[in-house]
Amino acid sequence: MSDWIDTPEALRARLQAWGNxxxxxxxxxxIRERTYYPQLALVQLAIPGEVLLVDPLAPGVAEALRPLLIDPSIIKLMHSASEDLQALSRGCGVLPSPLFDTQVAAAMGGFGAGLGYQKLVEQMTGVTLEKGETRSDWLRRPLSESQLKYAADDVLYLHAAHTVLAAKLAELGRSAWLQADCERAIRNAGSDADDVHPHLAVRSAQMLDADGQARLCRLLRWRDVEARRSDKPKSWILDNELAVALSRRVPxxxxxxxxxxxxxxKAPRKSRRELFALLSEPLTEAERAIPLNRSGENLDKQRLKAMQEAxxxxALPLELPEGLLCARKHLEALLEGRGWPPALEGWRRDLLEPVLAPLIPA
Structure with a gap:
């Protein structure tokens, strides 16, 4: 059912045999447990009736994958693709395009929000898949028989799901929605820029005053740069809660x-003088101008509730999950006067602006 491919010559020959x-x-x-960037360990490819398990660790194989990944005439069918896109970008140096993400398509088609692959397969085909290798060491060689089967199953049923999902989206007139979301996912994966306001994702930052949040933002921006430079997880560089504690006052x-x-x-052994300097340096006006991470108590709850109801x-008559249409954090951004988030541009804004605009504070 599946074939192991570990030379560029074998990969090129099989892909050529597939035609177009x-x-x-x-x-x-x-694997991403000990690194900032994902370490690509295996690539699974499938057309109906044939699965290739491709070893990107073997010399020349990652390079041999690139023409397929970037071929604009071939749709790349993936499920919940965001992290896989990052792994492919890092491991192969390119991003697959065009993309059809079956998880997003299922949500748009009314089959459920955030469906995992096993649930999708069961719903579309009636097949129940095992979950036994989700935490495997995929960098080891050789892979076990159970690993190989698990990996093959991950692509074996995507074509059947695609048939159902593509037809449903076409029926609903939402194929362009999916295309737009997939194109944005590819752009996001291709951007290696750090979040300019990382403090907004740290819940306990709400306990800090404005200057404390500005210092936290400075620390987290530094952490992001260090994590990428050293290819280490962010938490290994500086833990979130320690960063908040350090930001409370100027040392x-x-x-x-x-x-x-x-x-x-959890304190770092190195970089202490650098951290001290970062916290001691006076804040600039630009640093103080960042949006604040506010608690729900500081928001206009009545207006936020009205926006959620809108x-x-x-979403209801369209049978769309509300979270797919608009997350709460995006409503909070609108409520705080930060403008329309990029995630709401396109078809979402077309649907939402008529009902949300009257509720956004002037």
Whole structure:
């Protein structure tokens, strides 16, 4: 049912034998436990009736994959593709395009929000898949028989799901919606830029005053740069809660600063002087101008509720999950005067602006 491919010559020969398929199912296995960037460990490809398990660790294989990945005439069929896109970008140096994401398509087609692959397959084909290798070491060689079967199953049923989903989206007139979302996912995966306001994703930042949040934002921006430079997980560079604690006040003495870090088991051993300098340097006006991470108590709850009800009123007749249409954080951005988030541009804004515009504070 599946073949192991570990030379560029074998891969090119098999892909040439496929001719010019309109759609190729695609998945990856990767490891990201000890690194910032995902380590691509396996690439699965499938056309109906044939699965290739491709070893991107073998010399020349990743390069041999690139023509298929970027071929504009071949749709790449993936499920919940965002992390796989990052792994392929890192491992092969290119992003697959065009893309058809079956998880997004299922949500748009009314089959359920955030469906995992096993649930999708069961719903579309009636087949129940095992979940036994989800935490495997995919970098080891050789892979076990159970790993190989699990990997093959991840692409084996995507074509059947695509047939159902593509027909449903065409019936509903939503094929262009999916295309737009998939194109945005590819753009996002191709952007290696850091979040300019990382403090907004840290819930406990709400406990800090404005200057504290500005210092936290500075620390987290530094952390993002260091994590990418060293290819280490962000939390290994600086833990979120420690960053919040450090941002509460400007340190006045390097020795007391080090004593505080010594009492914290998650404190970094290196970069202490750099952290002290980052926290000690006066804030600029630009740093103080960032949006604040506010608690729900500081929001206009009545207006937020009205906005949520407006989103629900749009989503209900369309049988769309409200979260797919508009997340709460995007409503909060509108409520705080930060403008329309990029995630709402396109078909979402077309649907929502008529009902949300009257509720947005002037």
């Amino acid at each position: 398929p309109e759609i190729v199912a695609l998945d990856t296995e990767f 006045d003495d390097i020795h007391r600063f080090n004593e505080f870090l010594d009492r914290n088991p 989103v629900a009123a749009v």
